[in-house]
Amino acid sequence: MTDFANRRQFMITAAAGAAALTPGPVRAIEPIERTAGHHFKFSLAAYSYRDLFGSGPGKLSLVDFIEDCAKFQLEGTELTSYYFPTPPTSDYLRQLKGECFRRGLDISGTAVGNEFCLPAGAERGRQIESVKQWIEWADLLDAPVIRIFAGKQQRGQSLGDAQQLAIEAIEQCCEYAGKYGVFLALENHGGITSHVDEMLTIVERVDSPWFGVNLDTGNFRTADPYEDLAKLAPYALNVQVKVTMHPAEKPSEPADFARLAEILKTSGYRGYVVLEYEDAGDPREQCPKYLDELRKAFG
Numbered sequence: 001m002t003d004f005a006n007r008r009q010f011m012i013t014a015a016a017g018a019a020a021l022t023p024g025p026v027r028a029i030e031p032i033e034r035t036a037g038h039h040f041k042f043s044l045a046a047y048s049y050r051d052l053f054g055s056g057p058g059k060l061s062l063v064d065f066i067e068d069c070a071k072f073q074l075e076g077t078e079l080t081s082y083y084f085p086t087p088p089t090s091d092y093l094r095q096l097k098g099e100c101f102r103r104g105l106d107i108s109g110t111a112v113g114n115e116f117c118l119p120a121g122a123e124r125g126r127q128i129e130s131v132k133q134w135i136e137w138a139d140l141l142d143a144p145v146i147r148i149f150a151g152k153q154q155r156g157q158s159l160g161d162a163q164q165l166a167i168e169a170i171e172q173c174c175e176y177a178g179k180y181g182v183f184l185a186l187e188n189h190g191g192i193t194s195h196v197d198e199m200l201t202i203v204e205r206v207d208s209p210w211f212g213v214n215l216d217t218g219n220f221r222t223a224d225p226y227e228d229l230a231k232l233a234p235y236a237l238n239v240q241v242k243v244t245m246h247p248a249e250k251p252s253e254p255a256d257f258a259r260l261a262e263i264l265k266t267s268g269y270r271g272y273v274v275l276e277y278e279d280a281g282d283p284r285e286q287c288p289k290y291l292d293e294l295r296k297a298f299g
Contacts, residue, residue, distance in 0.1 A: 028207035031234035031267075039270040040261075040298045043076035043108040044069050045240060046083055048277035048287055053083045066099050072288050076108030078240075078274050079143070081134060093140045108272040109145040109185075109238055110138050111214075116169035117151035117162040117192065124169070131173045131184075139180040145238050147214040148173070148184050150202060152191030162192050167205050174208035185214035185237040188228075196220065196228035203235055217260055218242025218278070223249075226259055233267035240276040243290050257297035264298075273298060 046053075049068075052060045062083055069077040077100060085092060100107050112134045118124040131148060138146050150166040153159060170184065177184050186193070186203065193199040203213060213235040220228045225245055241260060246252050264273070275291055277283050 028205050029203060029211060029235070032212055032237065034268045034270055036268070037270075038265045038268055040264070040273050041075040041106075041108070041271065042291060042294060042298075043074055043078050043106075043272045043274040044072065044287060044291070045078040045111070045274050045276040046080040047078075047111070048275065048283045050082075052283065062096060063099050066096070066103060066105065068284060068287075069105055070103035072291055074105065074291070076106040076272055076274075078108050078111065078272075079141070080111045082111075082113070087133075088137060090140060093137055097141050107141050107143045108274060109147060110134065110141065110143045111147035114149050115151040116149070116166040117154055117157065119154065119157075119165065124165075128169055128172060132176045135173070135177045135180050135182050135184075138182045143182070145183040145185050145214075146177075147187050147238065147240075149187060149189050150191060150193050159192065159198070163198070163202055163205075166192060167202055170202075170206050170211065171208055174206065174210045178208065178210040183210050183212060183237050184208075185212050187214040187216050187240075188219050188232065189216065190219065194220075195222065196231050199232065203232075212237035215239045216242065216276070217255060218244060218246065218276075221246045221248055223247065226256070226263065229260070230263045230266070233263050233269060236264075236267065236269055236271070238272055238274065239264065239269065240274045241294060242276055243279055257293055261298040 046062065046065050049060060049065050062079060066077050079096065097107065112131060114127050114131050116127060118127060134146055148170070151162070153162040170186065174184050188199050193202065213232050215229060215232055215236040217229060217240065222228050225247055241255065243255050244252050245255050273294060275287060275294060277287050277290065279286070
């Protein structure tokens with residue numbers, strides 16, 4: 001048994017003992033264990049090009065996007081699932097992997113859309129199976145992490161019930177992901193993850209070494225989004241940076257990249273910082289500018 005497995009078993013055993021002595025929920029996941037210090041690499045989310053993809057005249061393909069990532073001197077490219085053929089063939093996935101490798105790019109991750117708060121039934125089963133299918137495709141791409149969602153409360157559903165349904169689906173998918181060596185990263189993406197404490201309720205109860213957080217810097221619409229991001233940062237497996245912040249009851253404002261960098265440095269984050277551009281303007285012109293600002297702030 002590896003040292004990691006020994007530590008994991010010790011944590012589970014210790015948690016079980018604590019549960020017998022102490023009332024209340026037991027934390028299942030601990031902050032990500034990291035090498036001392038911090039280390040950043042940079043990537044761009046294909047979602048940034050969402051209005052440019054398609055099959056019509058002048059529209060771009062994922063290969064065009066990959067080429068832009070190489071021109072922007074990035075280390076990685078994040079290939080959002082929404083822009084793949086349905087379903088993608090194995091040959092297509094291998095082609096994309098080859099296009100990235102020849103350009104010196106990692107596939108830093110991919111991202112799926114899912115709803116895990118649905119009650120038992122056919123649609124919930126389809127949502128879980130879709131994520132499992134993307135785990136297999138991510139493995140073929142050599143994408144180490146998949147961004148997932150929790151979802152939102154359904155009609156007549158309590159917050160606690162919605163959280164439990166999401167936790168159970170995440171754990172089921174994580175068990176499958178572990179067989180392929182793929183991590184699942186839960187994004188703070190509205191619904192039952194709109195507030196950091198509710199997000200942490202889910203994060204701390206999912207029991208899997210293949211689970212963590214996709215930290216999206218622009219998604220908290222709270223009084224102090226930076227403070228909330230700092231609470232989640234120790235669990236981050238992947239980070240998506242937006243160029244605008246949306247504090248509650250205040251006008252939207254430009255993101256403070258230096259402050260975001262300090263949060264991640266303090267947490268010891270080591271991994272990809274992915275620009276996800278959602279603002280106005282041509283992303284092929286805007287993204288290189290903001291990537292340069294990110295490199296400077298995170299340097």
